Amino acid sequence: MAVNKELLNNSITKAITILNCFSYENPRLRLKDISAITGINQPTAYRLLNTLKEFNLIEQHEVSYSLGRGFLKYEGIVLNSMEIRRICLPYLEELSNNLKLNVNLAVLDDNEVIYVARAETPYCTYGYFHIGMRRPIYCTALGKVLVCKTPEVVSEVFKRDVNRYTLNTITDADTFLKEIEKVSLQGYAVDLEEWNNGINCIAAPLYDATGKIIAGISISGPTSMYSVEKLMEYVPILIDYANRLSARMGSRGGW
Structure with missing residues (x-):
């Protein structure tokens, strides 16, 4: 037939x-x-x-x-096929063990942040997390680093309705564009209770050989344990790991 x-x-x-x-x-x-x-x-x-x-x-x-x-049954197959996840996981675990903080790896998918790996520590338990979880770009540190070189993505996202998750959530496109311009210059992003009350986060981008941002890593923790000042002390360490991982992806730096 x-x-x-x-x-x-x-x-x-x-x-x-x-x-x-x-x-x-x-x-x-x-x-x-x-x-x-x-x-x-x-x-x-x-x-x-x-x-x-x-x-x-x-x-x-x-x-x-x-x-x-x-x-x-497809979840494990998809995750195992992601080379970036395989390469980054040992680094995430090392960083998590060193800082006693949770460390995340995320990529941009359909103009959203999608988490593809995480290293957790018993010293910092909070909230709910699962691989494949999605978050908006405009209220997460990972979202900011993932789009800091592509303002056209931001414009597309802000054409839709954006939600105010906390009092600190950025819901204005011009304000967010200024924010990612700063992120692009300084090489890291912060989320200070913008997605979730009581949670602070910092993130840094990962580059490939062409200078394209292909992923981001972040560390996060409850504000009761990690104030803004405390979390900012970890920025140089996070950037160092991001640079090391970018080098594994073929980046020669200088972007």
Whole structure:
């Protein structure tokens, strides 16, 4: 039986569109919600959801749907395929052990910060974290270093609605552009309770051989233990590790 490739490709596109409509904010959706978000009519969406259920990529909960457990087996495969994660992990663990702080590695994905590795210490436990977690660029130190050379990304982000997570969250595009200009000049960024009350963070960029920022590393801790002054003492150490990792990525510095 011949397969209509155009029809198959169209179905795959629609199935991916359905999968992409789920998010941390909306982990469960009803059929009518999925249809409204994707623009796919309900009968077609229902048929595709049932097909995805057969492969455990979708789970049904009475009247709602969520992403299925079938995706979990891919997480380790994706993480193991990331060369930058493999190279950086020993450095993250060494830095975490030396400073008794949590150390994060993140990249830019779809104009958001996505965390791809973390080294944790029992001396600094706070909050909830998981690999693959996403955060906005405009209220995180990692976001600031990841876009400090690409203001066009900032302009795109601020075309959408931005949320004020704390009193310190930057919600004005011009203010943020001035902030990342400073980050670009000084070589590091700070997040002083901009994403989360009670958490301070500093971050530095990682460069590849072309001078492009490909990732960022950060250290963070609760304000009760790490005041602004205390955290700033670690800036030279963080930049040193960022430079060492950039060198591993082929950077010759001088950017």
